[in-house]
Amino acid sequence: MAIPMDDAPDDFESMIARAEAAVEALRETYREQLAEDVASLCALWSRIESEGVDQAKLDELHSIAHNIKGQGGSFGYDLVTDIGASFCAYLRGSPRMAPNELAIVSMHIRVLKNVSDNNITGDGGETGVRLMEKLRQLTSCAAK
Helix, strand or coil, X not given: CCCCCCCCHHHHHHHHHHHHHHHHHHHHHHHHHHHXXXXXXXXXXXXXXXXXXXXXXXXXXXXXXXXXXXXXXXXXXXXXHHHHHHHHHHHHHCCCCCHHHHHHHHHHHXXXXXXXXXXXXXXXXXXXXXXXXXXXXXXXHHHC
């Protein structure tokens, strides 16, 4: 069975324009979602500081970071995706309950908060490169 072809290029261009408008509308929604996710990370980190760390809290951090990682790039927040990926990989590495390991967890949260608060999109340019290099250094040192 043949798939009908639309001979009207204007219809195709119109569909593309509508899709791009929908993505743009979702981008603002994503920015709000990112801020909520970062607020959840910060609140959970406050609980870890006051109550101590346990595997359930680390699992919750991972879940939020995983959501952040999965959505950022779709809406033009590639740096957010990269930070989220680093965060997820780090949390999967081991239980991460030692003070130096928790400092790296905290660093991921602070970097995500900074990126969200300042609405840094794309790869973050030179600042994004430096941030990711710092996170790579921290996480690779902790793996040794």
